Amino acid sequence: MKPARMIRRLDGFGRIVLPEALRAQLGIEEGAELEFYSSGDAIVLSRFMRGCVFCGLPRRIIMFRGQHVCKNCIMEMLDHAAEKHSPNMSVEASIK
Numbered sequence: 001m002k003p004a005r006m007i008r009r010l011d012g013f014g015r016i017v018l019p020e021a022l023r024a025q026l027g028i029e030e031g032a033e034l035e036f037y038s039s040g041d042a043i044v045l046s047r048f049m050r051g052c053v054f055c056g057l058p059r060r061i062i063m064f065r066g067q068h069v070c071k072n073c074i075m076e077m078l079d080h081a082a083e084k085h086s087p088n089m090s091v092e093a094s095i096k
């Protein structure tokens with residue numbers, strides 16, 4: 001299915017309004033963070049996904065004390081903590 005074509009005019013400050021139907025379709029609400037970049041002659045706009053504070057990846061993110069951390073880094077931290085503080089402690093035991 002060909003996507004609906006929507007045309008908006010850029011104002012004097014460089015702003016456009018995202019069509020309400022498009023925002024509703026994509027679940028973009030007021031306050032949402034969006035990012036855009038150029039790709040050739042196109043401008044690509046997408047929802048901004050904050051990356052992990054340690055590895056930068058934007059997947060499997062949870063908030064911990066105001067920071068975005070991915071589950072992979074959390075598991076690595078648990079392994080590291082288990083090795084440093086209790087050589088006999090398993091990761092499963094430290095999660096409980």
Ligand SMILES: [Zn+2]
Binds near residue numbers: 054069070
């Ligand atoms: Zn990470």
